[in-house]
Amino acid sequence: MKSLQGKTAIITGASSGIGAAIAKVLSGEGANVVLAARRIDKLKEVEQVISSQGNGKALAVRTDISNREDVENLVKKVEEAFGSIDVFVNNAGQMLSAAVQSGKVEEWESMIDVNIKGVLYGINAVLPSMLERSSGHIVNIASVSGLEVTKTSTVYSATKFAVRAISTGLEKELARTGVRVTNISPGMVDTRLSKSASDRKKLKAEDIAKAVMYAVTQPDYVNVNEITVRPV
Template identity: 40%
Template sequence: MKNERIRGKTVVITGASGGLGEQIAYLCAQNGANLILLARNIEKLNHLSERIHDEYGVNCPGLALDVSNPDQISAVFKRIYETEGEIDVLVNNAGYGIFSNAIDINLTDLEGMFSVNVIGLIACTREVIPHMCKRKSGHIINIASQAGKLATPKSSVYAATKHAVLGFSNSLRMELSQYGVFVTAVNPGPIHTDFFQKADPEGSYLKNLGQFILDPEKVASNIVSIMLTNHREINMPRWMNWTATLHTLAPRLVESLGRKAFFKK
């Protein structure tokens, strides 16, 4: 996968210590981009930063950031602008989910998911908007989910956070279009990452998905390939996005036909 547009550009990735964020980092480095990796686990970040720098020779500092902490966000992005310069691409990848029936979800988990998936994402985005608008250049990539298009049982709160991400992205895209700043929403289905260790500790959802689970490297490749282009959405897999589109047109039909599959969590 080649993307010469990002060579020498600076890409900031939240939630970069593993999973999809880690794969995005590797592919950006392969294309000559300078990276700033953000996550809570500084030990993992340092290991990843050293490996990327040694292998690809690009600038790749790792900074500790808990995106649920607004004060940390402000401090970290201020440091980035003071020490690393401008940000060309922001990938809002940090996020997590917990699968639970609405009646069983506890308030701590509810607040946590909204703090990270929604408020943290918006807070990080607000840090880069003035700079990108001033330069009339930049790309904000928000990792949402197919759950933000089609909510299913046991994911009500998680789906609500991703619906919020899509709503924010769609509005932001129009707001920033006059400044030449791009906004892309990425809507993957389930990806084979550590996400499910927290979302579904029993492993039943992964087991039921079988061959339909996405390869994180393939998802990352699609994301990196569209960086610094005016691309509205990435939707994977296609059949899941078609189902979500059909649900918009005929919700009762989809919910009736898909009832058995939707409850496989």
């Protein structure tokens, strides 16, 4: 297993749920983790927990992932604090009213801004330096909703189909550059976003964090392109 000791990872949507779990798991293996989200109070709570573990360092940076300038400033702050960025986890996401018949255009726009534009802004901000070093790993958290569509998930599924398409195309673009791309599609996870689906069996956030850990600790010549994680 490749060591994460001294490596630096940015995790978006890290104030709770899957993002916080990813940050804690990567830090536990010695990585410096940068926590990015809009809720700075929640980020600080996660930062404190990680710092108390005594492994990798933690840094909380308030970031609106749908704002390109915010994302670029995030990357600049991380480079100033830690130098190079080794792992970038595009985890931030929104799951709002997604049926076309609902007519909730503002909610669709918000999902598109966070789930698609936010992913692209993050990739665009970290990719040049990764290519320059011929090293780095981009992990995009999609969803099983990007594999199949229900009658109530149309727009949300469209955004997660887009994440998978970005991951697939980027992996081909970056072949033999040294920069790796992994797309992870979780099933229903017990987080703030899934509270309305209380009658269904759910994964734990830590299950997705372990999938991220598996991908980013493979030898440099191994690129894990796609992981789907579902509850039994």
